Amino acid sequence: MERLVGALEGLGESAFALSLLMCAGVVLGFVGIWPLFAVWLERKASADFQSRLGPMYVGGFHGWLQTLADGIKLAFKEDLIPAQANRVLFWIAPAVAFCGAFATMVVIPIAQGVEIVNLDIGIFFILAISSVGTIGVVMAGWASNNKWSLYGAVREAAQLVSYEIPIALSLMIPIIAVGNLRLGHIVGFQCAGPEDAGFVYLSHHGWLLFYSPWTLAAGLIYFVASLAECKRAPFDLPEAESELVSGFHTEYSGLRFSFFFLEEYVFMFVVSIVGALVFLGGWQPLPFVSFQFDNPLMKLIGAGILLGKAVFLVWVQIWLRWTLPRLRVDQVMTMGYKYLTPLAMLTLMGMALYQYWGCRYIPGIL
Amino acid sequence: MFTYMRNVVDSLRTTVKGMQVTWKNLRRPETTVEYPEQLVPLPEGYRGIHTLDTDICIYCFQCAKICPVDCIEMRAERVEKKFLSWEVFNIDYNKCLFCDLCIEVCPKDCIHMDKRDGSAKFALITDDRSTLNLDILEYKGLSEADKVAVVKVREENAKKAAEKAKAAAEKKAAADKDESEDKKDKADDSGK
């Protein structure tokens, strides 16, 4: 895709704009289709965990069209805005929330060298842009003129701001090893091998998760913090339906509601794919054995592997959601500030020292 | 510090344990069924819609008298001085408690509650409440077509159940065999 962008760039400004539109279209298409699958997956997985059948009717095979039917239903629902709501904010909020999740897709490499923008601050960009969603949620809660929504919004703001620290720190740990913020480089580090490597070779470092005990801990911290970042159970405080009815989207219905819904599932995918890229070797299927992913066919396979890993992580998130009770709001804060942040800092320090002394005294570690 | 570490370990341990339980349940067969297509057999004596056997009814009005909610509306007409015939026998299912008292007081055992088993209809679901005031004289239990459908569904269900039971038994037998072999192996090991 980069090459495509480059080729079109040569054609002039209008073609460049066209190429950007095309990229946006690709991302939007994915963002539209992925939640259909993810919601279906969640429904079926939860049904399986709970000895139920789940959707079985629409589409024939295990109700695979159920989410599409629901989406159509949502799209045709009456668009309600509460009388006392702040109409402008109420109207913009879902779009802002959605943009946060949507824009992060730009820097994610789906296979070796296949990404829309090869940004040199990739991870930093994801962390920064994903926070925009919070603003949308706070806007939604405030504009609804509903006390439950307000509670949800305040909880969301507090929770997301506090969990950004451990999530950023835990992502710093592999970056210490790699020394680069580019997502492509991080995967490249994990499959770095000898110069004259053949198709299959033993990589120097292997997956970053198994690179050192510190990265293993960082992976765990990242996973837990990412659950909180995408408002999944046990951290689903902003929309805790037994406490706050529906939290920040209590007053939303129809298409606007579905935007919040999409945002949640897209963001689940984003944190999972970032986790897969940074800790689980991206498109490399095995921890310490790497393959050459240079021709288009291999790239396609690599993209499949990467997506598979992301879907697996999403599935684990779903599994956790249907296992655990919800934390209380102060416990969420305690968990963020007293447990995850110090542990992440400790791990960061450990990793820094490990890296420093490891390079000096254990030859060949870098 | 000890509490701190214990909290970390405990939360991880119990989470993993809980996930084991949900995983175990993931592999168990589902307990729900696809309702209108697949029916759960109802027991004998299920309390459904009433049927009245007018041939043996002696017009004693006891069922209407015992009804706690007065949902039975009945009126009989005198024919040729002695005989009575039902003019109206309505039961209002908006009110009915399905308490079975009308069946019990009947001295001739002529009023029953029908199972409507397997009639593949959402028996009392309606969008018009007035339809719930049923004329029991009209309603004679399941129609012939319904009865055929019931038999068919039952047979299918029985077949499925038998297949399932067979598969389960085979699986169990295999598992038992494995287990006994395992035990044997272990016994051998310990013997050595």
Added chain:
Amino acid sequence: MAATVEARPPDKYVDVRTQELQINMGPQHPATHGVLRVAIWADGEIVTRAEPDIGYLHRCAEKIGESVTHIQYVPYTDRYDYLAAMNNNLGYCLAVEKLAELEIPERAEYVRVIVSELNRIASHLMAIGTYGLDLGAFTPFFYAFREREEILRILEWICGARLTYNFIRIGGVMRDCPEGWLEDITRFLDYFEPRLEEMNELLTHNHIFVNRTANIGVVSLEQAVKYGLTGPNLRGSGMRWDLRRDDPYSIYDRFEFDIPIGTGIKGTVGDCWDRYWVRILEMGESVRIIRQALDQIPDGEIMAKGVRHLAFKCKAGESYQAVENPRGELGYYLISEGGQISYRSRIRAPSFCHLSILEEILPGSMFGDAVAIIGSIDIVLGEVDR
């Protein structure tokens, strides 16, 4: 620099509290277990005042008891605590039988005990399932319902209904056990006990669950007695009081069972976790009782002689009969003037008393705790409003 800090009046920057937020929780709220409305005054996430508001499900139950005959009133008793209809039937029938001085056949007594204890398990399963749901754990709810479904199937088999049974009648029970019914109960009990263990692993000892419930909503024994709490809520506060043992009715004096009480294993005595844990243990005790009843059940009649539905009359007098409902002490007070209809019928509903303690224990808790506390006292609004 220090001087400037001191110069400012301390309350201006220490006290950052602003306006209290009044929130209307219910009657349409996912966690109020029916149609309870709680007006909550909250300071941020902390509840400062709470007022339960009832009456959304009022159905004139007591007045109906004074206008229909005793026999006709039994199906109405199903509808108060609809999760434990058998126990409600039992209480009313015992009260009427006391007035009419009826002799109940042995077999009927045993069937009554079996179905009431089964219904107690079903009710407790519902209680712990929805409690998990209140705390955000969905899956235990479905597991509890799966187990409850088995019980409902067993009860449907014997009486033909799933929720409002009207099975225990004045003078006995409605039907004799169908063939294979008693064996099926044994099979169910064998299946149920390991499943209960699973529930403990999944929910009871879960770290998050313990942290959400331990030391929350503590009801001291003194408070519990003062507010008239009964049942698991009183036992959760550490009092060994169970009407089945302390004022035996029916044939409960023939069975051996323990009365579990809250001991504050995870926190303080009388916290939410204790109340929850008492319910779990009670299900085990119910299983014990049912097993004994299944061993002892004799053959014979199931209905007392001389109970004619349309002409059943009580002697003049009054009677009070309390039974140990899954939720607590359910009492029926009847005055009869010798006819078919009670002159006065009064119901002492446990949930009504339990609800009144909310006002005392909710203030000071956080919002999530408020939900946990309302769930832990396990009220049924049909019974509260009657």
